[in-house]
Amino acid sequence: MTTKETRLIIDLKALAENYKTVKSQLKPETQIMGVVKAFAYGTDSEIIAHKLVDYGVDYLAVAYTEEGVRLRNSGIQTPILVFYPQIEELSNLIDYRLTPSVYSFNFLIGLNKHLNELETIDFPIHLKINTGLNRLGFDLDELDEIYEEIQTNKRVKLSGLFSHLAASGTASQADFTKQQIEKFQKARQFFIHKFGETFISHLCNSSGIFNYPEAEFDMVRAGIALYGYGNNEVENAQLIPVSNLKTVIAQLRTIQKGESVGYERMFKAEKEAKIATLPLGYTDGIARQFGNGKAEVLLNGHKALIVGNVCMDTLMLDVTGIDCKEGDDVTIFGKEHSAVAFDKFHQTIPYEIITRISQRVTRVIEF
Numbered sequence: 001m002t003t004k005e006t007r008l009i010i011d012l013k014a015l016a017e018n019y020k021t022v023k024s025q026l027k028p029e030t031q032i033m034g035v036v037k038a039f040a041y042g043t044d045s046e047i048i049a050h051k052l053v054d055y056g057v058d059y060l061a062v063a064y065t066e067e068g069v070r071l072r073n074s075g076i077q078t079p080i081l082v083f084y085p086q087i088e089e090l091s092n093l094i095d096y097r098l099t100p101s102v103y104s105f106n107f108l109i110g111l112n113k114h115l116n117e118l119e120t121i122d123f124p125i126h127l128k129i130n131t132g133l134n135r136l137g138f139d140l141d142e143l144d145e146i147y148e149e150i151q152t153n154k155r156v157k158l159s160g161l162f163s164h165l166a167a168s169g170t171a172s173q174a175d176f177t178k179q180q181i182e183k184f185q186k187a188r189q190f191f192i193h194k195f196g197e198t199f200i201s202h203l204c205n206s207s208g209i210f211n212y213p214e215a216e217f218d219m220v221r222a223g224i225a226l227y228g229y230g231n232n233e234v235e236n237a238q239l240i241p242v243s244n245l246k247t248v249i250a251q252l253r254t255i256q257k258g259e260s261v262g263y264e265r266m267f268k269a270e271k272e273a274k275i276a277t278l279p280l281g282y283t284d285g286i287a288r289q290f291g292n293g294k295a296e297v298l299l300n301g302h303k304a305l306i307v308g309n310v311c312m313d314t315l316m317l318d319v320t321g322i323d324c325k326e327g328d329d330v331t332i333f334g335k336e337h338s339a340v341a342f343d344k345f346h347q348t349i350p351y352e353i354i355t356r357i358s359q360r361v362t363r364v365i366e367f
Contacts, residue, residue, distance in 0.1 A: 006247040006280050007362045010043045012051055014228055014240035014335065019055045021238055022222045025209050030216050031058035033081065033202060035223035037067060042285075042355040043227070043243055044363050046074040052226070053078050061221060065089040068098040081126055081160070084136070090114045094123070099159065103128035103136040108149055108156075115155035126160030126200075127191075131183040132176065133166045140183060143190045160200045161191055165215075169207030169231025177208075181215045188217075207231045210238075229339065229350040236340065243354050244334030245361070249276045249299075249326050250314070261316050262308025266292050274320045276304070278330055281313040285356035286332070289347055291315070296344050298337035299330050305344075 022032065034057040035041075040048035049060055049071050061081040062068045068080045069092055085093055085100040087110040093100055094114070102108050102125045115123050127146065130137030138146055150156055163184045167173035184203050191199065201217040206225035208215055224230065228241035253275050261267040261275055276299070282288055286295075291310040296303045297317065304317040317330075333342040339350040 006284065007364045008357055009244040009246060009364045009366050011242050011244060011366045014242045015051060015226060016055065018226050018228055018239050022209060022225055026216060026220065031219035033059035033061050033219055033221045034226060035061045035221055037061065037063035038355045041224065041227045042357045046071065047365060049076050058219065065092050065098060069096050072096045099124050099126060101126050101128045112153040112155045121155055122157040123155060124159035125156045126162055127158060129161065129163040129184060129187045131163040131180040133164050137163065140186060143187060147194055158191060158195055158199045161188055162202045165203065165205055165208050168205060168211055169235065177212065207235060210235050224351055227354065241335050241338055245332040245357060247278050247280045247330050247332065249324060249328050249330060250279045251277045252326055262311065264309060267308040273318055276317040276319045278315050278317065281311045281315055283312050283358060284361050285358050286310055286315060294345055294347060295342050297330050297332050297342065300324050300328060
């Protein structure tokens with residue numbers, strides 16, 4: 001059995017519509033950074049990046065340096081921000097004209113040292129400010145020290161300042177989000193006082209774009225929204241899923257009451273049942289947590305539960321009462337049946353579901 005019948009269809013028309021939707025939320029002059037990390041949220045980073053450039057995106061963003069190198073090698077000339085650069089990657093970062101997010105003194109000092117050896121000046125950086133996510137970034141009480149490090153060495157140039165909202169899609173956390181916006185404003189004003197308005201400020205992620213127009217600043221970072229998802233039902237309703245994971249029924253069988261399906265016999269039929277086996281498993285990105293009735297797919301217009309444990313290369317459905325045959329298409333998630341709908345009991349978030357789809361699954365581009 002192979003996975004040739006299993007494919008991830010990447011809908012570029014949906015991508016274009018989502019980009020228009022994001023842009024419609026913004027002031028005309030506000031720039032957009034398109035986030036294409038993690039293989040462009042499980043799709044194809046090179047194809048998506050080139051399309052976003054065609055649409056007019058001002059910046060691209062990746063998680064790691066190697067992702068940026070891959071985009072440069074594909075012909076991308078647009079500025080690329082690297083969210084999590086490492087000291088060991090400084091040569092590639094500089095050679096491929098990638099802009100680092102500078103989030104710690106260890107990295108800033110190391111970068112200055114490396115640039116000094118190269119006798120390079122005015123190397124563009126974006127400073128990451130911690131406003132409450134408490135993941136990466138400088139705290140507000142470190143701003144003076146940052147300024148001194150930049151001024152003393154004169155190797156880097158502040159071209160961007162940003163932070164990351166922790167809960168911009170959660171209405172109950174609005175007060176916390178507003179506190180984050182205020183903290184970012186303080187950092188922004190500090191650096192404007194020191195350098196003038198010579199750098200780009202960006203704070204809003206996808207949910208921030210929809211919910212906090214007052215935090216638009218100079219640029220926004222569109223990530224999950226470009227791929228068709230938000231962080232609540234209101235946002236989801238305005239977007240179209242780009243990723244459509246489809247497969248086929250490899251085999252159908254009828255089992256009798258008391259018979260079991262799959263490893264550890266986790267599903268036992270309470271009556272005669274029709275079982276469909278699909279050539280798709282946890283190696284392909286469908287985690288074991290979605291077995292045993294925890295997720296449902298779309299088959300010929302009907303929802304069908306995954307039963308038994310998800311296997312490495314296969315999974316099984318209870319298709320009792322559904323008119324179907326071997327070779328019929330099955331939608332795991334996509335436009336007709338979103339990743340939210342697939343995850344019947346909301347065990348995780350769409351981000352995880354769509355980015356987990358492995359490179360073994362063939363990507364098909366739909367223009």
